[in-house]
């Protein structure tokens with residue numbers, strides 16, 4: 762069954778390059794991103810895993826743990842990780858699930874038979890500290906993901922979970938935000954001490970509230 766926003770992320774135990782992972786325990790009290798790869802020793806995945814390894818400090822800063830998945834066994838992962846280091850100049854610094862039995866792929870509906878019977882698509886799940894799914898993205902095998910965009914969404918998810926704001930088109934950390942319609946003007950007057958600009962009754966712009 763499809764995993765939808767707001768669902769509890771399915772829990773699992775599966776082998777990984779860092780040993781067995783009990784997913785919910787491994788997440789702990791922070792955030793997590795789980796992302797799948799069609800197969801080991803594939804070129805696009807190799808570039809993605811190298812890029813994520815380089816971005817790991819950015820995920821750490823946001824208290825987000827990173828975990829990848831590929832439907833191949835652990836010995837293949839270990840061999841492949843040498844190639845990733847050699848070709849991408851970055852060592853795998855997060856666990857990669859060895860999902861040869863497809864336990865996790867099936868749980869998260871990562872195999873789309875009309876796209877490919879055996880390979881997983883490029884799925885991304887962001888999970889919050891409450892273990893609920895906050896974001897899902899699905900890319901085809903032929904298109905590598907943009908992990909800078911995923912960091913941008915995480916910034917928005919974390920901001921909007923703490924403040925009654927939404928983030929507008931192409932928003933980046935530091936840009937102005939939108940006060941959510943459920944907040945009355947009277948409430949906004951006290952909740953947003955930096956003030957806001959009322960462009961329309963439903964479009965109220967305020968500086969990003971968690972910045973000095």
Ligand code: BEZ
Nearest residue numbers: 799803804805806902903
């Ligand atoms: C890749 O990761 O390069 C890839 C995997 C499956 C199909 C196409 C490309």
